[in-house]
Amino acid sequence: MIVLLVVLGLLLALMGGCENSFDPRGPYEKRLVVYSILSNRSDTQFVRVYTTYNPTGFNPDEVTSDSYIRKAVVTLTDDSTSYRLRDTTLFRVDKSRYTDDLGAYVANPCLVRLGKTYRLSVASSEGAIEAAVQVPGKGLLIPNNPFIIAAPEKYGNQDITVTIGISSLTRGYLVRLYLEYEVWTGTQWIGKREEIPVSALSVSGTGIRYEYPKLTRRTTDVAQPYVNIHFPIGTYTTVFKRISEQYGSDGFRIRRATYILTQVEANLYKYYNLVNGFQDQYSIRTDQPDYSNINGGLGVFGAMTEDSVSVEF
Secondary structure (H helix, E strand, O other): OHHHHHHHHHHHHHHHHOOOOOOOOOOOOOOEEEEEEEEOOOOOEEEEEEEOOOOOOOOHHHOOOOOEOOOOEEEEEOOOOEEEOEEEEEOOOOOOOOOOOEEEEEEOOOOOOOOOEEEEEEEEOOEEEEEEEEOOOOOEEEEOOOHHHHOHHHOOOOOEEEEEEOOOOOOEEEEEEEEEEEEEOOOOEEEEEEEOOOEEEEEOOOEEEEEOOOOEEOOOOOOOOEEEEEEOHHHHHHHHHHHHHHHOOOOEEEEEEEEEEEEEOHHHHHHHHHHHOOOOOOOOOOOOOOOOOOEOEEEEEEEEEEEEEEEEO
8 A cells, every 4th residue: 555655646746747748759950951872873963952840740741842952052072173063953753742843953964983082062041061972993793604694594503693893992782684685576676674683482372573682781801802793593594484485485585684783882881771771581670770971961972883794695
């Protein structure tokens, strides 16, 4: 009875001391949010500039007005060149939440130089930020046995392999293999392209489920930059047979195989992994970690590069 009275007394004291309503959102601070991923895929680079927002309720998706910042001064510099980005509007594909088009700052022509350091600065009426990133250096692709691709049935259990060389600035990498072929329509040959998966699992009732390469963390020492990548012959044979059966042995012909190496530096790798969750079946995260390399704001300023090599048949 004494214990019960003590507990009731504590509850009454706590209830009497609660004068402020509880808000699970925590304190709000308006800050700039900047996203930019430099890439050598093209000679056009993009920077998107926003502010944080504070929804009236507890669901951030209830806000349907974009917080894009116009009239900012956005500058991108390397060791020899400075680019003043222009404010423009891009078509928004998904308008299920925001109905207006995308705002972005664009630099064109702006060819990213591999291995160089780039600095980004944004000055606006809502604040200013700075950020820097080192672009990975040039990668290397050496197809070891591309002849398997043209006739997989001749080579037993020998996987398709490629040796890659990665930059010392690279934190994560991804290797993709594309089969480029032509099919006969009855009047002409039409070109097609298909990515080769790394696994093919038979799923009851739904057919075959393909798994494709994922971004992989660099595990080798920077002094040993070479990695051997395997595309299992069984998986490739499954794809090859499907195409052959669909178009007939005389209805398609292989033209080339293209290997693509994507390298990402540390900032983009960290951001990608936090956004996409931990890539293993055992981790369970109940919190929502965040990562940003934007000084004075939030977001990410990262870099990725692509190298490719094609083998003609």
